[in-house]
Amino acid sequence: xxxxxxxxxxxxxxxxxxxxxxxxxxxxxxxxxxxxxxxxxxxxxxxxxxxxxxxxxxxxxxxxxxxxxxxxxxxxxxxxxxxxxxxxxxxxxxxxxxxxxxxxxxxxxxxxxxxxxxxxxxxxxxxxxxxxxxxxxxxxxxxxxxxxxxxxxxxxxxxxxxxxxxxxxxxxxxxxxxxxxxxxxxxxxxxxxxxxxxxxxxxxxxxxxxxxxxxxxxxxxxxxxxxxxxxxxxxxxxxxxxxxxxxxxxxxxxxxxxxxxxxxxxxxxxxxxxxxxxxxxxxxxxxxxxxxxxxxxxxxxxxxxxxxxxxxxxxxxxxxxxxxxxxxxxxxxxxxxxxxxxxxxxxx
Numbered sequence: 001x002x003x004x005x006x007x008x009x010x011x012x013x014x015x016x017x018x019x020x021x022x023x024x025x026x027x028x029x030x031x032x033x034x035x036x037x038x039x040x041x042x043x044x045x046x047x048x049x050x051x052x053x054x055x056x057x058x059x060x061x062x063x064x065x066x067x068x069x070x071x072x073x074x075x076x077x078x079x080x081x082x083x084x085x086x087x088x089x090x091x092x093x094x095x096x097x098x099x100x101x102x103x104x105x106x107x108x109x110x111x112x113x114x115x116x117x118x119x120x121x122x123x124x125x126x127x128x129x130x131x132x133x134x135x136x137x138x139x140x141x142x143x144x145x146x147x148x149x150x151x152x153x154x155x156x157x158x159x160x161x162x163x164x165x166x167x168x169x170x171x172x173x174x175x176x177x178x179x180x181x182x183x184x185x186x187x188x189x190x191x192x193x194x195x196x197x198x199x200x201x202x203x204x205x206x207x208x209x210x211x212x213x214x215x216x217x218x219x220x221x222x223x224x225x226x227x228x229x230x231x232x233x234x235x236x237x238x239x240x241x242x243x244x245x246x247x248x249x250x251x252x253x254x255x256x257x258x259x260x261x262x263x264x265x266x267x268x269x270x271x272x273x274x275x276x277x278x279x280x281x282x283x284x285x286x287x288x289x290x291x292x293x294x295x296x297x298x299x300x301x302x303x304x305x306x307x308x309x310x311x312x313x314x315x316x317x318x319x320x321x322x323x324x325x326x327x328x329x330x331x332x333x334x335x336x337x338x339x340x341x342x343x344x345x346x347x348x
Contacts (some may be wrong), residue, residue: 047071074164131163294323
């Protein structure tokens with residue numbers, strides 16, 4: 001458009017440009033396809049921001065390849081605020097999830113908008129904790145395509161009280177190759193990227209490296225040397241990333257900066273909950289499935305470093321009477337060990 005003077009003239013020249021690049025029989029997107037996408041976006045309550053146009057986030061103009069357009073759904077005024085990315089492992093430990101929750105909540109209280117990638121684990125926990133103050137979810141697929149499906153309710157609440165954005169067309173289902181592109185936007189929107197639990201090779205490390213390339217600050221929460229989920233964070237700290245223990249460390253590293261933050265919308269009023277009903281008797285097969293699922297959940301929450309049993313009960317959100325016999329089973333199987341002081345750890 002800058003070279004040819006208008007969008008129409010640029011579209012007319014695209015086939016010629018494509019031929020020069022070795023692509024024959026190229027034709028621009030048909031008008032009917034574009035109109036269908038616009039209609040689908042409007043039906044979903046989304047609208048487009050165009051590079052160089054009003055509302056387009058200025059931070060992304062620092063990128064070598066800023067998206068020509070962004071679909072946005074929710075509160076686009078959040079893009080004017082100072083943002084910090086909080087990213088990390090999908091299969092995060094209970095301590096990692098607690099750290100994500102505390103960091104996102106406290107950064108929100110300090111006036112920052114929390115950015116993440118709407119994945120399970122650390123991303124979801126950070127979005128959840130920052131909903132009240134403001135959060136931006138960058139999606140790898142279309143802004144109307146929820147991935148993973150388990151985050152459907154969270155996604156709906158972000159659309160009401162935060163913001164979802166995507167550079168992909170409406171209805172686009174993401175594949176693995178689209179997540180690095182998503183990660184560059186997470187980093188590009190943010191003043192800094194904070195990594196919580198990242199394996200030696202992970203999407204979170206891609207986000208961190210992208211942030212470094214973009215001139216953003218990179219920070220990391222340290223972890224136990226024996227925990228593979230902390231390997232990436234520990235490597236980042238070794239290589240010069242700021243060590244983060246809490247939100248104060250992040251804010252201190254960034255230094256003072258004045259800016260205005262849009263007022264968050266009040267939370268929606270919760271509908272009255274129906275009276276609890278007496279649970280139906282569970283068939284033996286279903287009980288076994290639940291027990292096995294609880295086994296997996298416990299092992300996922302535990303790491304090589306010990307965790308107090310009371311804390312584990314809170315993290316898995318089941319009664320102690322339900323958890324205790326399962327812990328005994330896992331101990332007899334040699335998969336966990338009890339330690340002095342009421343601590344439990346996975347057997348290495």
